Amino acid sequence: MGQRVRETVASAEGARIRAGARIELRRHDPANLASFQRWYADPDIASMLRHDLSPLNARQSQSYFETLILPLSARGFCWAIVDRTDGRLLGTTALTEIISRTRSALFRIVIGERDAWGQGFGTEATRLVCEEAFAALNLLQIRLEVFEHNHRAIATYERVGFHQTGSHTEFVRNRGIDLHIREMMLGKADYDRLGTFASRIPPYPVGNGADDQQDHG
Numbered sequence: 001m002g003q004r005v006r007e008t009v010a011s012a013e014g015a016r017i018r019a020g021a022r023i024e025l026r027r028h029d030p031a032n033l034a035s036f037q038r039w040y041a042d043p044d045i046a047s048m049l050r051h052d053l054s055p056l057n058a059r060q061s062q063s064y065f066e067t068l069i070l071p072l073s074a075r076g077f078c079w080a081i082v083d084r085t086d087g088r089l090l091g092t093t094a095l096t097e098i099i100s101r102t103r104s105a106l107f108r109i110v111i112g113e114r115d116a117w118g119q120g121f122g123t124e125a126t127r128l129v130c131e132e133a134f135a136a137l138n139l140l141q142i143r144l145e146v147f148e149h150n151h152r153a154i155a156t157y158e159r160v161g162f163h164q165t166g167s168h169t170e171f172v173r174n175r176g177i178d179l180h181i182r183e184m185m186l187g188k189a190d191y192d193r194l195g196t197f198a199s200r201i202p203p204y205p206v207g208n209g210a211d212d213q214q215d216h217g
Helices: 030-040 043-049 058-074 121-136 151-160 188-194
Strands: 016-019 023-026 078-083 089-099 104-111 141-147 163-172 177-187
Touching (some): 016 121, 023 121, 030 043, 030 058, 030 089, 078 121, 089 121, 104 121, 121 151
Parallel strands (some): 104 141
Antiparallel strands (some): 078 089, 163 177
16 A cells, blocks of 8 residues: 555444553544534533534534545545443543644544543543554544643543644634643654553552543534
8 A cells, every 4th residue: 555544444333443451542423423412512522622612502503413424434544433341432632633744633632531531541542542653544643632621631642652743823813812732743653662552451440530532623
């Protein structure tokens, strides 16, 4: 396949793509819409995810899910985060804005279930996406943007191996405030060197207070 980024097509809705100690990445199923809408209607989640800091209404989130999330998942770049113990949907994660020249992508993740925050599920999901990106999708770099006030996410990304590459500020017109955003990156060589593949990491200690939520849109 040379230097091209690899795309895969779902053979079945909800198929498992990659599994860790406690969670697994699966293709998104249309039935996930209700959970997706509930997450994006939560003001607290929106404050960590949305660049306008505002929740989505039901129509907006449905359009987002059906026109972006499902097609991206079918192409092999977006996944449902599922608890391996009980099969519960915990969140969603994706690689977007692929740059073929540098073989890089932008990482996005949402842990939507409040009782799953601070349990390490986001950290494990981030590592699994890195594995998929580097081992299966032929990528060399993963980029991300995280709000400076999202301290849990920053701690997670640093734990996995991401480092800061820059920062910028956006003006949130509907709030009349500046939004400070940190830019981070992880390269395949650094990830391999750090040996942080999810399959090599023991279960994350519960109650550490660090877990990641990042912008899907």
